[in-house]
Amino acid sequence: MSIAGGNVGSYGGSVIAPPGLVNAHVNGVNVPAHERVVLANGMTLIVMPRHDIPLVSFNAVLRGGESAGAPGKSGVASLVAGLLEKGAGKRDAFAFVDAVEGVGGTFNAAAGPESIAVRGQFLARDQRLMLELLADALLRPRFKLEELENLRARQIELIKAAKDSDPAELIGTYGRAYLFRGHPFARPVIGSEASLAGITHRDIVDYYHAHFRADQLTLVVAGDVDSAWLKRAVAKAFSDWPRSNRPMATLPQPARIRERSVLLVDSPGSVQTYFWIGNVGVDRHYADRAALDLANTLYGGRFTSILNTELRVKSGLSYGARSGFTRGSVAGEFAIRSFAQTQDTGKALDLALQTLAQLKNGAVTAEMLDSARAYVLGQYPLDFETAMDWTVALGEIELYGLGSGYIEDYGAQLQSVTLPQMQSVIETAFPPPDEVAIVLIGDAAELREQVGRYGPITEMPLTHSDFDGNARRA
């Protein structure tokens, strides 16, 4: 099997600056020269040589992720990913990590809602070893039962530890579980204490055989790499990997909620309430992405945002407040996150909801639009500084089928956004304040009275072994 020559070529025929020279402008970012090839078995390889620093980075993106798992088995993709590093090919778990770290490399596999990404970085001199380890992990993982048991037990305890020391870190997981009830996006990527405990060795092996297929993988390599060698070596290492025998299921479009309700996660003795306010937003292919990013920048995406100004700068209620859209192959969530001391919870929630109403009622001006435009354009090149940044960006473009215009046309799109366009995005993509899910982690005994006015409350203890409030009522 060899590289299918017909697919060789760079994205979109754009004019590319040679590496090492200025490749980005205030008006946007150009994608540096790279090659994209598709092997006969359907695997995609992208190579971007950059010889500024003697490091090579890779990002292997495999479609599926947590959403491809089964209901009740949340965390299966994370465990599969974690086990890829726990013994593969001729190396057991210790030998594998010794091989990586012995040469100063990194190698990390992690699941997301729609993919598993294996990422790493090696000194350029070690690129052969890097490829050998990656091929072993993807093609020849050992999946030893004992390693599964250890990893699963540890993952369960790490969730408990996060509940003890970092409740704000988990609030998005509670938020998604509550908002997307019945949709695969509800399933926590990290798993829950209960779901992890129920995952068997069979589940791991079944997931692997169903989803680890050549045509589901994009491998991006960037940095101080010999691209001719790499193309040959990848073709050799991966050529025997079979294609999938069934098409990847597409996800159903999640439905927006039309009422306001509250999930109250009880953390007795907590001195602060961590909150999340969300609804279903938009997807990766959303046509008005530039206007959306500008609107969110103004609403909750930077320090002077409307949200942070009210909750932090003017009132001193909180250390910070942010908002953002998570966009998948189908719509992910729009969410606000912040926190305030327990007795000020109602005050902070009122302010947050008021800012949402203000946004919908035309708080944004032409001057604000220009400021947001300058901000997003000014910060954008910082996302594409390193070889690792490029492997991540190109992997994402492949996963969602976005095309290089997603990066290269973004500057021009930002330049052309008008106030009416932004207002229309605010109208349609941001939820009204009476159509949101409100999720709170805090001291329920102190909060019930304060938050009853926002809608019906579902309550669950923080120590509950699932993130889904319904699990307890059922």
Next chain:
Amino acid sequence: MNKNFGSHFLAVGSLTAAVEPAVSRVPGRESVRATTLANGLKIIVWPVHDIPNVALNNWVRAGSRNEAPGITGLAHFFEHMMFNGTTRRQPGEFDRLMEAQGGANNAFTSDDVTVYQDWFPRNALELVLDLESDRVANLAFVPTVIESERGVVYSERRLRVEDNNQGMLSEQVQATAFVAHPYRFPTIGWPADIQSWRMEDLQKFFKTYYAPNNLTLVLAGDLVPERVFELARRYFEAIPRQEPPVEVRTQEPEQLGERQFVIRRKAQTPLLQYAYKAPAGADARGPAVNLLLSILVDGDSSRLHRALVEEKQLAIEVGGHWQEGFDPGLLWLFLTLPEGSEVNEVQSAVDAELEGIAEHGVTDAELARAKNMTAAGFWKKLATIDGKAQLLGEYEVFHGDWLKLFDAPAQVDRVTLAEVQAVAREILDKRRRTVGVLLPEEGDLTQEEEAA
């Protein structure tokens, strides 16, 4: 003067095949420029033209180490106040102007320093220098703004300490490890102090520590050094020099025996933290200390991770940190334990590992691994303008000269097995450590009992 921007990178690229053991030649030494203004402000510029952006760090030599009872947390509070208006600009204008020209900013405070960070497109350079100088020259002290910011800082304290078991335990360990030196103060400040700083405390602190002779400005990115110096002179040179701050004279007396305590909190997972007395950041043994720490906790193949997390499954997470401050400080080990752990058993296992290293040293493979990981980490930092600015600042402020950055990989390469064992013997001494244990409150309902 090297005007051939970026040429040093291309040169290194062509050499990579020849770089075999650990990469020790660092590019950039020839292109970095530094100058000191008449008022004592030092400015260091690293021109890099990969992206049209700039990272600026303003290092202030003031941290919680410069505080006293009653004003703990003041250095950190200043970090917040510096965004809250000057006599020339309203509160909020700093951020509004910077963001409208495409810049973002942040800041952090430690035991030793406060660092202000800006990331902006190159065309915002003059504005950023104007804003940075304005807040050093003309900071405003508006009582209502101070009160509001007190609330913000207290919210940060709740997030990092009061609702965070790791943060709560480390605050107690730090306070126990030192009896005399101000390193005992938590950087966020004790609650009563946060509530009660006075206006004159703020003004005095500002005048002393936010003087040009106590600052170092570091910029990396798409810049021409001469232009930066010219703008810096225009905006900073009129700010008067002040008397140098009083030295921190207190030296922590020798610790004569192990300190150990247990606290009980609402928790599912017990925590265990060790703080060993360790040298100052500029100590000649620094590279050996960092390699020792890397051998102990860096990565899944490290000694403590392998023994405690993988083999014995006594811990679910192991981490470590060496303070590297101006004065001798702490080397920390952090362990998170599974629910229901016998903490004594874990402590015995940790001690066995640490005693093993002090007694038998580490292996060639362990040292080689730690050197390689250090080299790769160094290169990863050098790959961004932010990393370059940070490294230049660290070496200038903590090691006395930014030029030392360029010798850092060679220093690491030279460390021997005997030197690692020597620092292990010296530092990992039970008599000079503080051990904090956090256990779940007695009588806590477990999840199973609650569901029943």
